[in-house]
Amino acid sequence: MLRIVAITGMPGAGKSTAAQALVKLGWSRVVMGDVIRAETKRRGLEPDAKNTGEVMKLLRKERGESAVADLCLESIFRQSAEKVVVDGIRSMAEVEAFRRRAAVLLVAVDASPERRFELLRERGRKDDPLTHEMFLERDRRELGVGIGKAIALADETVSNQHATPDRLAGEIARVVERWEKHGPA
Amino acid sequence: MLRIVAITGMPGAGKSTAAQALVKLGWSRVVMGDVIRAETKRRGLEPDAKNTGEVMKLLRKERGESAVADLCLESIFRQSAEKVVVDGIRSMAEVEAFRRRAAVLLVAVDASPERRFELLRERGRKDDPLTHEMFLERDRRELGVGIGKAIALADETVSNQHATPDRLAGEIARVVERWEKHGPA
Numbered sequence: 001m002l003r004i005v006a007i008t009g010m011p012g013a014g015k016s017t018a019a020q021a022l023v024k025l026g027w028s029r030v031v032m033g034d035v036i037r038a039e040t041k042r043r044g045l046e047p048d049a050k051n052t053g054e055v056m057k058l059l060r061k062e063r064g065e066s067a068v069a070d071l072c073l074e075s076i077f078r079q080s081a082e083k084v085v086v087d088g089i090r091s092m093a094e095v096e097a098f099r100r101r102a103a104v105l106l107v108a109v110d111a112s113p114e115r116r117f118e119l120l121r122e123r124g125r126k127d128d129p130l131t132h133e134m135f136l137e138r139d140r141r142e143l144g145v146g147i148g149k150a151i152a153l154a155d156e157t158v159s160n161q162h163a164t165p166d167r168l169a170g171e172i173a174r175v176v177e178r179w180e181k182h183g184p185a
Numbered sequence: 186m187l188r189i190v191a192i193t194g195m196p197g198a199g200k201s202t203a204a205q206a207l208v209k210l211g212w213s214r215v216v217m218g219d220v221i222r223a224e225t226k227r228r229g230l231e232p233d234a235k236n237t238g239e240v241m242k243l244l245r246k247e248r249g250e251s252a253v254a255d256l257c258l259e260s261i262f263r264q265s266a267e268k269v270v271v272d273g274i275r276s277m278a279e280v281e282a283f284r285r286r287a288a289v290l291l292v293a294v295d296a297s298p299e300r301r302f303e304l305l306r307e308r309g310r311k312d313d314p315l316t317h318e319m320f321l322e323r324d325r326r327e328l329g330v331g332i333g334k335a336i337a338l339a340d341e342t343v344s345n346q347h348a349t350p351d352r353l354a355g356e357i358a359r360v361v362e363r364w365e366k367h368g369p370a
Binding site (some may be wrong): 010076108110112113114137139146147148149150151152154155156157158161162167178 | 195228293295297298299324328331332333334335336337338339340341342343346347362
C-alpha cells in the first residue's frame with residue numbers, strides 16, 4: 001500500500017528541510033507548490049506568486065478543496081512511487097484526499113513566528129527582502145485556507161524552534177521510522 | 186513585569202500536565218475553564234458543560250473575543266502574581282489580550298487525535314465513557330473558536346505524542362527556563 005508522509009507547517013517552519021531528510025532515506029518527494037506551478041504553466045501563465053495564487057483558487061473552485069492534493073495523487077500514481085513525502089499540506093481536506101488513497105502520517109513542523117521570519121529572510125533574496133508586513137500577510141493567507149486545523153490535528157509534531165537542520169532531519173527520520181515499524185502511535 | 190506562560194492545545198493533549206509541572210517550579214496557575222465555571226456560578230447557573238458553553242458565548246458577545254482572557258487577567262492582578270501559567274488558551278484574541286499586559290510565552294502541547302482520544306478516555310469516568318462522536322464534536326468546537334491558529338502561531342511546541350508525564354514536565358520546564366534566561370528565541 002502507498003505510504004505518504006504529509007508535511008504541514010507555517011511558511012518558513014522548515015518543511016523542506018524535513019522533506020529532504022526523507023528523500024535521503026529513499027522517499028520520493030512531491031512539493032505541492034511545484035504541482036501548482038506546473039499547472040499554472042500548463043495554463044499558459046507565468047508561474048509567479050500572483051498567478052499561482054489565482055490558479056490555486058481556480059483549481060479549488062473547479063475541483064473542490066482537495067484539488068491540489070488530487071493533482072499530487074495523479075502525479076504519484078504516474079510515478080508508481082510507494083513511499084512518498086508530500087511537502088506543503090495546507091488543509092484537512094487535502095489530508096483526507098490522501099487518506100482515501102494511502103496510509104498517511106501527517107507531520108507538522110513548527111517554529112515561532114519570530115524564528116520563521118528570520119529563517120525566511122535568510123533564505124530570501126538579498127535584493128528583494130521580505131518585509132514583516134508581507135510575512136504577516138502570508139501567514140494570514142495560509143491560516144485562511146485552514147492550515148491551523150491541519151497543524152492542530154497532526155499525527156506528529158516536530159519542533160524546529162531550536163534545532164539545527166541536522167537535528168530536524170534526525171527527528172523527522174525517527175518519527176517516520178517509528179511509524180513504519182509500529183504504525184501510528 | 187508580569188510573565189505569563191500561555192498554554193494551548195487540543196482537548197486531551199496534556200495541557201494540565203504541562204501547567205502542573207510549572208506549578209512545581211513556583212508558577213501560579215490559572216485555568217481558563219475554571220474562570221468560566223466561576224462566572225457560570227456567579228450567574229446562578231449549574232456549571233455543567235451546556236451552561237459553561239452558553240456563558241462563554243455570552244461573555245464573548247458582551248465583552249469581545251478576549252472576554253475569558255480579560256477575566257483571567259482580573260484574577261491574576263487580584264492575586265498580584267508575577268509568574269503565571271494560564272491553562273487553556275483557545276484563540277489568538279486571548280493571546281493578544283495577555284500580551285497587552287504581560288510578557289507572554291505561548292506554548293502548544295500537541296498529540297495526535299488517536300492519542301488524545303485515548304488519554305481523554307483514561308481520564309474520563311468509567312460510567313460515562315467518551316464516544317468517538319463526542320470527541321470529534323469537541324475537537325470541532327475548539328477548532329471553530331480558532332484554536333488551530335493559536336497552535337500554529339505558538340512560540341514553542343512540545344510534543345506529548347510519545348512522552349510520559351515526567352518527560353512532558355521536563356520538556357516544558359526546559360522551554361520555560363530557556364525563555365526566562367534568554368527571552369523568546
